[in-house]
Amino acid sequence: MAEPRGPNAAHAGMFPNLRRDVAFPIVGVGLLFGVFVAVGLLYQNSFGGAGERLVTTAMINAIIVLGIQIYVGNTGVLSFGHIGFGAIAGYTFAIFAIAPAEKIKRIPDAPLGLTDVDMGSWGAVGVAIAVTVVVAVFVGIGLARSGAESGAVAATVITLALLFVTHEVARHWPELTGGERAGLSFRIGGKLDTRVPIYLALAGALVLARLFAQSRRGRLAKAGREDDLAARAMGVNPMVQQMIALLTSVAVVSVGASLKVYETGSLLPEDFFFFFTLLTLTMLIVGGRNSVTGALFGVAVITVGRELARRMGQDGFEVFGLGLDSEPLDWIFRENLQTVFLGVAMLGFMIWRPKGLLSDWEFDDWLYRRFTRTQSAPPVPQATMSDESEARLEVSDVSVVFGGFQALSQSGFEVSSGEVVGIIGPNGAGKTTMLNVITGLVPATSGQVRLNGKELIGTPSHEVARAGLVRTFQNLRLFGSLTVRENVEVTRLVAIAEHDDRSTPETDVLVAAAGLWDHRDRRASELDYGNSRRLELARAAAARPLFLLLDEPTSGMSDTESLAMVEQVQTMAALVGAGVVVIDHDLDFIIGICDRIYCLDRGSVIASGTPVEIQADPAVQAAYLGSSAS
């Protein structure tokens, strides 16, 4: 991904809106932190020593869960491997932090002279982060490659394999890890006498998780989470975003894992394996994996629930001090009830509420909406942009063969800035295939696609988009759980980084120009059909393309809506100074909007010319008008 450059890009920076994306999140997260800690201290004061341990554990678990949330929440890829990363960090931390005098007793023959290393806890945390991040780079490459090829499922299996590798190595490499039974124990300094490092780490994890989600990177990652293919078509490379999310996330998990080892005072392979994976993932999904507030809430809910299950498993109902006879319920209140509790919680939430209690609700976002005056009038579009540069797209001799089927043969068209060119043809004529070839989604068997003389065949989708060709999708591929504004903003962020020499209209201007002002804060998935189409258009325009490629923008629309669409496409194209290529079989729409028209039939261009010429062309009438008789 190209780094932001130039004055306009620097202006955009890491955060699109400092007040919304930095100030409010920090305040919101600070309040959450305060509530979480206050509740913990209250509990601890009423339950004493055992309560203190529970609260400390909850805070450390929260750090690890927030770390996992950074990856899972923003990329949408389920990872079982983060506890494996935790194991790597935990062992690294222990091996570097334990004093040589202690290590000689457990691991006298550690490789690389690690027995003699004496570093102290702070340095060891640093090493733990570094080692884990390096491992994560390699795992991340595997995740990205297999994920792109076989989807998120393959990535998940790789993370599961990582969990098992770390466990196997920990069990079977006693020279390094102390093995399965003895493990490593942590005696220097004993338990943490002060909670300060834990408070700091928890606050840091909260801030980092929240700021990452609001940052440019986080927003691009979320676009990929919502729709990988659409994100690519808008110029986002989800692989890069996933890698950055992974490394950030793993760094936070490393800190949490180190604290866990320090606090527990010992380390066995089982400590970072299936049960801890179940515990942390349940916390994450019960609260709501897409939300930082949710992750923290989930930690609280599961800690309380698990503690209740544990106490009931031990003492039946006496925990309430009521002394009820628990005999008849013996079959359920047993020792291992907490594992059942976690498993059932995970299963139940997946079946009945897969997005968790809070879904993607964020506390600071709620605050921001309450305390920011909403602008009631839609912004008036600024004067339309003049074309600084003349751009030209030439598609020539493109052929595509699917199996034995010739979808396109030797077809092409040309379009220049300021023009609106239409491609018509009956179903199966190859219109959408043409767009797919141009945008790099379908490989051409032969042919050229040149933008200002530069060959684009073989260029990955996201680079085609950044070069200036951005499309809409006939079957609607919006970023469903993002709002209308966020949908537009994501593409705009890519545009700002890429086209630093040209100004890009504000998000709100684009939203208003698309006629979506009243829906600006609704989720894209809640929009009706016509508005979804208009949002597709606005989102593509926000990329500030040289050419907008529209795939059946009026499909499924009524006649009046189609007519309104003519005007919207023209406004939008003028607003961002883009030429337009539009595919449709709504002839009135095409004739109303196009300067020139190409007619495709069975993969070949059978006619081209002005709308008047096309209407009069006998070949077009036979192939298209004749068959659809509109």
Add this chain to the structure above:
Amino acid sequence: MTELLQNLIDGLGRGSIYALLALGVAVIFGVMHLLNFAHGELITVSGYVAFWTISEGWSWYLVTPVIIGTAIVTSLVIERVAFSRVRGSSDFTLLLTSFGVHFVVSAIFLLYVSASVKTFSEPGWVANTFPVGSLNIEVYDAVVIGVTLVTLLATSWLIQRTMFGLALRAAAADFDTARLMGVRSDTVIRGAFALSGLLAGIAGVFWLMRSGHTTPTVGITPMLKGVLAALIGGLGSLRGAVLGGIVLGLAEVLLRSRLPDSVASLTEGFVFLMIALLFIFRPQGLIRVAHAERV
């Protein structure tokens, strides 16, 4: 040379079991896009059934059909209780649902039986060998390879030549279109779970014969082998799953016998490392499955 041949036969025996497990995983992935992390629970449940029946004095000849039946019924029950409720959900939901099923099943045994290892006697012939030339072939390996071969042929016939198989293949290619063409989704999904249970049951008999014990988490290892083998072969490909299982079995046996003694206990770690490398260089697995996405 002799050692290599010996390894190949051992690896084929081990790989056969993995192939049966992987095929069960792949069949369900085909119809539901669910990668079943609860596949090993079929063996956990079977393990306890084996323990109870054998301690009652049943012979393995009687226990075998009971185990296979148990695995089929368990598979159908899990589908009914959990998976039928999340049909068509996102990958994320499906994966975590199966993960949750794994924990609930193993926790139930933890709660109501115990965490301790339950052992039962293996059939007497498991450790027997017979010589072929300079090789020493285990009766067990021979039986495993033979039965697996017959099972795979029968499954192949079922999938290629029967109406159910046709429905299964149609559903795997395009579930929605298959439904429009009159394939009943309930029938095909339950059929897939029954088939998957049958395959896991046969694999489970072999697995338990050899190990002679069960615990609440005994299913994790076979689950992992099955899932990894299916992924190595190429997710969604049935032939790939069988191939992946055999490759995984051979790789394990060959590595274990070739690695120096000092690191032999890390064999599993090396196998995972090789799998990771495979995915970096060939992310689609051994057999690529075309999955077109409409845009």
